[in-house]
Amino acid sequence: MATEYGHGYGHGREDGGSTGTGHRLPAALRAPFEERSWREFGYVLLSLPLAIVLFTWTVTMVSLGTGLLVTFIGIPVLAAALAGCRGFGALERARARGLLRLDVAEPEPLRVRGPGALAWIGAVLKSGTSWRNALYALLQFPWAVFSFSVAVSLWTTGWTLLTYPLWFWVFPAYAGQGGLQLYGDEHHSVYLDNPFEITVTALVGLLFTLATPWIVRALTTVDGLLVRGLLGPSPLSARVVELESDRGVVVDTAAADLRRIERDLHDGAQARLVNLAMGLGLAKEKLLEDPDSAAAMVEEAHGEVKTALQELRDLARGIHPAVLTDRGLDAALSSVASRCTVPVRVEVDLPARPAPAIEGIAYFTVSELLQNISKHSRARSASVDVWRTEDRLMLQVTDDGVGGADVSLGSGLAGLAGRLDAVDGVLVVDSPTGGPTQVIAELPWRT
Incomplete structure (x- = not known):
């Protein structure tokens, strides 16, 4: 495999971050008026009614299906309950994407082995996704009640107090009292009715208004964790894929x-x-x-x-070179470096030998990288460094050539990266146009 070094080095990356739009107001003052804050507040408002429906469905159907397990009817009822939870889960993922801008991958689909309703019922009951969706229904309901109560209370209190100077006249005009009652008993009452008290009330409302978006954001962060953890693909299934x-x-x-x-x-x-x-x-x-x-x-x-x-x-x-089997990476890499067209410095600092398979992959990785240097880099010198960091084998190959190597171009480096990825390895290429080129490979040790 060979990778051509040229002048078309491309980054192929989108930042997706802020581009520095130069807001005059700090984030703390902008938050109550930002579109994100209102989306998150809308998410919390919708959570409660949806959570009530989902919780009611799950508890009712699962209880009914469990109670009927003494008969055959309980099995399809329980499967229908879990299928409904999967449908609600799809709705919740879509809602999280739309309002929270949360990128949640779809879980693994049902693996129905064979035709017929019985095969489908068995697949639903054996699917971990179905049970995790049911668990989400049970956990999300109390959290939705809490977050709805907190968000609505803070939001209404903040805006009510902030706008108090605009509507306090309602009390003397229609309620027969000086203003909003702060305290009252049989002997005396305290009303917010003078300019100082009205101003302080508005300032307190401003504090509530400024703090509420950040509190709501913290609440929806927990929602995001629930959605990602219980409605997305499980780590085990992702690992299987x-x-x-x-x-x-x-x-x-x-x-x-x-x-x-x-x-x-x-x-x-x-x-x-x-x-x-x-x-x-x-x-x-x-x-x-x-x-x-x-x-x-x-x-x-x-x-x-x-x-x-x-x-x-x-x-x-x-x-598979005999020198690698007999004498290890140090001698084998020195041998392959001696056949390179440019002088190569080799330094191997390993306390022991890694697993034979990993040792072979490391040898052929360095061999291909040195072959690339000989054919394409126009370098005057190169170096190979090998060391161990915790349970990882690290390889670094550098040269002072023309640079421009890019894994994303579908070249030999892409194939090499695929081979490393197959054993949980990583290949990182830093090769700006004009050089130098630095390639770092990370492999599991696996002794």
Whole structure:
């Protein structure tokens, strides 16, 4: 695999962050009027009625289905209850995306094995997503009651007190009292009716108004955790999907390696051995009638044998070098560095040898990176550093070439990154146009 180094280095990334619009007001003063605050408040307002419906459905149907388990009817009733919870879960994910701008991945779909209603009922009952959605219904209801009460109380109190100077005249005009009653008993009453008290009331309302969006934001953060944790894909299922994808990469890589070995054998050593057999056959026929010519043909065949043996050694080294098995990464990387077209400094600082499979991947990673340097980088020098950090094997290959390497271009580096990802490894490339290029690979140690 080879990666071309050029001048088309692209970042391929969207910041998605603030672009510095230069707001004159600080965030604390803008918050009550921002669209985000009203979206979050709307989310809290909708949470209570939806939570009541979801909680009622879940408790009623699950209780009914559990009570009827003594008969066959309880099983489909329980499946219907969980299916309804899955439907509510889809609604809640959509609501979180729309109002909270929360990016929640869809959970794993039902795996119905076989046709018919019984297969579907079994899939619903065995699905972890169904039960996590039911758990969300039970946990979200008390939280929705709490957050609704807090948000509505703070929001109405803040805006009511803040706008008190605009509507306090209602009390003397229609209620027969000086203003909003702060305290009252049989003997005396306290009203907020003079300019100072009205001003203080408005200031207190301002504090409530400024603080409420941040409190609501904290409340919806908990909602986001509930949605992401119980309505999104479970970590276990996500890991299974990742392992299935990695297994596909490993199978494809192994198949590609087998095709490469077959091609190298067919075009290299096999072709030479066929020519050698033909040459020796001709030499055998001419051995008695023309010994000198036969001797020359044998000499030529001897050279072909040497070349074929060298190609076979190179092929075996490409599959798994003996020096790696016998002496480890230090000697193996020094050997591959000596074949690089530019001077390479190799420094390996490992307390012990990693797992053989990881050691092999590390060797071929460095080998391909050095091959890239030889073919494309136009570098004057390079270096290879290998060390261990906790339970990870770290590789760093640098060169002072022209740079411009980019994993996103679908080149050899992309294939190398896929191989590392198949074993929970990471490949990071830093190669600005003009250089230098630094490639860091991280692999699990797995002793």
